[in-house]
Amino acid sequence: MWVRSALAYRTSFVMMAVGNFAANGLDFVAIMLMFSRIDALGGFSLPEVAFLYGTSGVSLGLADLLLGSVEGLGRRVRDGTLDTLLLRPVPVFAQIAADRFALRRLGRITQAVLVLGWSLPLLPVDWTVGRVLMVPLMVVCGAAIFAAVFTAGAAFQFWAQDAAEVQNSFTYGGNAMLQYPPTVFARELVRGVTFLVPLAFVNWLPALRLLGHPDPLGLPGWVDFMGPVVAALMCAGAGLAWRLGLRAYRSTGS
């Protein structure tokens, strides 16, 4: 339904899709402009940064396509329209995720896939079957991690109805960070996104292994392969947070 309604204003839909494509492209244009002045950033070449950019972008894009709408929860809590959803015999979470489902979000994924595809043949990697398989596995686990962050952020809005932006700093902010090599950032920051909000498992740790760069935190090698486990744990935690939030929900009564 939302897809059809978006297509009704055709000019605007085309502009939205192009805009979404360009919005994410803008970050990459900035990276390319930087590399017009330098050869390496934090010890990483342009294809290597593009690989980080592409994997993180595809992961976030998938999570955003499926669950991006949940950030609208705060608005529904504020104006009381969440009550309508509670009455329907479909899980609230599914309704919120499908709310204002936006096909234009394909723009983000398309752009990230293109950058990723461009980077792959230029990487200094000796491709084996295992290494080839690592790339889609990374992307899927990364999408699950971002999806968990989206869900936890939405659950947080049951209490703080006006704080959708906090979620943005973890999803879009995390994505902005993962586009650059971990060597660029202060060690405490890298520790934070490894142990606190484990976004490093989206692409940093597996990518460091794939590209043969040393891990700046000096973690044992098996940690690089923990992505699926971390993703599963985070999804379970986010699901729990969502249940707690829904139970704590008090209608505004308006």
Add this chain to the structure above:
Amino acid sequence: MWYVAVAAGSFRRYATYRIATVAGVFTNTVFGFIVAYTYIALWDERPHLGGYDQAQALAFVWTAQALLATAALMGGGGLDELQERIRTGDIAVDLYRPADLQLWWLAADLGRAGLQLIGRGVVPMAVGALAFPLALPGDPLTWGCFLLSVLFGVLVSFALRYLVALASFWLLDGAGLALISGLACMFFSGMVLPLRVFPGALGEVAQVLPWAAVLQVPADVLVGARSGGALWRGLVFQAAWGVALLALGRLVQSAATRKVVVHGG
């Protein structure tokens, strides 16, 4: 005097979104840290890139975060509401009011910008100054010039967003155009990368476009990349774009309002 009341009302209105403001400060600070580290890496590779030293580049980062909401660098900033009124037809009611449409929204936007500068500008800048060595001016005169330059930047930003909103009279759903114009502003204002770092002709062209008046010029005033004659040229550049775009807005407005057909009911 009416318009002062509108501006004050808008200031108070945005002041009620307390949690949203705190959330915004948090986001601006997180992004500030991320960009600051990438700029440190960039300026480590190429010191004095674009004529900035590292402390100036870092000050630029935090100025950009401070002005992101103030100058509505990503678009929107309350004018999406005007756009919505045009789409739904509520605009017909506004046109009956004994106030000028453009001045009304300008006053509201200035009130909004004032609150955002205090609410979402000061704290990220202070955090940035604590965490990184920033090149900030010590004399009040430069800070005064910076604030004046911010005001001019908000005027240019408003004039651009007003034109985008008016386009809804023809497009009906203006969300796509708003998105694209927001992107143009992000890119050509220096938010994505300072315009002085852009290579060659692209950098020269970008520096004369109106978006440069929104962030690049105020930031240059603050970090000390514009002083003396260059400072005055920057302010004149901003004022000229502001006047030209506001005048264009008036022209489009009169064309648009002649187009409105009110259905009785």
